[in-house]
Amino acid sequence: MTVIVELSIVPIGEGVSLSGLLAHAVKELQRHGVGYEVTPMCTVFEAESLKEAFKIAEAAHESLFKAGAKRVLTTVKVDDRRDVERHMEDKVRSLREALKKV
Amino acid sequence: MTVIVELSIVPIGEGVSLSGLLAHAVKELQRHGVGYEVTPMCTVFEAESLKEAFKIAEAAHESLFKAGAKRVLTTVKVDDRRDVERHMEDKVRSLREALKKV
Amino acid sequence: MTVIVELSIVPIGEGVSLSGLLAHAVKELQRHGVGYEVTPMCTVFEAESLKEAFKIAEAAHESLFKAGAKRVLTTVKVDDRRDVERHMEDKVRSLREALKKV
Amino acid sequence: MTVIVELSIVPIGEGVSLSGLLAHAVKELQRHGVGYEVTPMCTVFEAESLKEAFKIAEAAHESLFKAGAKRVLTTVKVDDRRDVERHMEDKVRSLREALKKV
Numbered sequence: 001m002t003v004i005v006e007l008s009i010v011p012i013g014e015g016v017s018l019s020g021l022l023a024h025a026v027k028e029l030q031r032h033g034v035g036y037e038v039t040p041m042c043t044v045f046e047a048e049s050l051k052e053a054f055k056i057a058e059a060a061h062e063s064l065f066k067a068g069a070k071r072v073l074t075t076v077k078v079d080d081r082r083d084v085e086r087h088m089e090d091k092v093r094s095l096r097e098a099l100k101k102v
Numbered sequence: 103m104t105v106i107v108e109l110s111i112v113p114i115g116e117g118v119s120l121s122g123l124l125a126h127a128v129k130e131l132q133r134h135g136v137g138y139e140v141t142p143m144c145t146v147f148e149a150e151s152l153k154e155a156f157k158i159a160e161a162a163h164e165s166l167f168k169a170g171a172k173r174v175l176t177t178v179k180v181d182d183r184r185d186v187e188r189h190m191e192d193k194v195r196s197l198r199e200a201l202k203k204v
Numbered sequence: 205m206t207v208i209v210e211l212s213i214v215p216i217g218e219g220v221s222l223s224g225l226l227a228h229a230v231k232e233l234q235r236h237g238v239g240y241e242v243t244p245m246c247t248v249f250e251a252e253s254l255k256e257a258f259k260i261a262e263a264a265h266e267s268l269f270k271a272g273a274k275r276v277l278t279t280v281k282v283d284d285r286r287d288v289e290r291h292m293e294d295k296v297r298s299l300r301e302a303l304k305k306v
Numbered sequence: 307m308t309v310i311v312e313l314s315i316v317p318i319g320e321g322v323s324l325s326g327l328l329a330h331a332v333k334e335l336q337r338h339g340v341g342y343e344v345t346p347m348c349t350v351f352e353a354e355s356l357k358e359a360f361k362i363a364e365a366a367h368e369s370l371f372k373a374g375a376k377r378v379l380t381t382v383k384v385d386d387r388r389d390v391e392r393h394m395e396d397k398v399r400s401l402r403e404a405l406k407k408v
Contacts, residue, residue, distance in 0.1 A: 016217035023200035098125035115322035227404035302329035
């Protein structure tokens with residue numbers, strides 16, 4: 001079943017601006033062919049299982065070392081719901097629907 | 103200076119589906135008039151200072167208790183950069199630009 | 205009622221080793237007189253309210269800028285449970301008790 | 307090289323008290339024979355590689371579904387530093403040393 005994943009990667013000690021290094025991580029998401037969404041604070045993607053989610057997170061994390069980083073802090077948050085099948089857009093839609101009733 | 107904030111609120115023990123409760127938190131962001139973006143895993147908003155960011159996070163957090171929650175786990179991540187003024191869209195744009203060069 | 209708080213502060217672009225800067229943040233916890241615990245990945249402390257928790261987190265965050273940081277990423281996670289009064293040691297004790305039964 | 311890992315697991319919709327379910331996750335850390343530390347907000351452990359870290363996090367996450375959970379939110383934060391070999395106790399010691407100089 002689909003898991004929805006929030007990925008946040010922070011290279012430590014590589015300057016104040018991070019986008020040059022972080023682009024390598026996003027490139028890995030593209031290579032793996034998963035649906036993803038870049039936000040101002042993290043990248044959200046969808047995977048077929050927790051195993052796949054961690055495999056992709058690992059590839060993204062490693063890409064920063066290949067690009068020269070010496071220390072990387074990576075946070076992977078997984079929302080794994082098994083009572084119903086749900087995709088990224090379903091979560092946002094549910095919230096928007098609920099917002100109309102508040 | 104602008105701070106960019108990721109907010110994630112999880113009511114504990116209120117059922118598997120959370121959007122009904124989380125809508126109260128998003129409503130608070132609207133009431134405070136800040137720019138925000140709902141993502142499948144968190145909500146990102148922009149505030150004028152750390153103090154304002156925490157004030158808004160507090161209002162969002164409290165709204166779930168008012169709606170009946172007994173336990174709430176709230177995560178606030180603040181990106182505070184003071185060498186340059188930057189907004190939510192700037193971070194996404196920088197990453198997109200960097201992605202073209204990888 | 206007591207809230208339990210996880211604080212994680214990451215200065216960006218200040219070298220690979222962070223303890224020199226992070227010490228300023230821990231110093232703020234001491235100044236505020238709260239009970240805290242340093243772990244290998246974060247610092248956990250206890251506050252009397254969410255408002256106090258955020259006030260202390262703000263002081264800790266600001267201390268890094270005073271020490272010269274240009275960009276700081278601070279994550280504050282608050283566990284706020286209002287059905288029972290609970291302290292830091294209660295959470296660890298509950299888990300240890302539960303572990304005996306697994 | 308050693309990676310230091312923060313693990314936080316939250317079962318959604320299984321009541322206000324979580325320790326009974328979370329004990330299954332800690333049991334998995336014991337089964338894998340890694341050094342770990344339970345804190346009031348998370349569990350920190352040490353693994354030989356990112357791959358091993360994610361394997362253990364996956365086992366811990368799955369243990370909650372085996373125990374009956376329907377939705378689980380798991381956060382894995384990895385501190386991966388490759389310029390020097392460092393263990394959990396080294397990070398706490400560095401911070402304590404730095405604290406003496408502030």
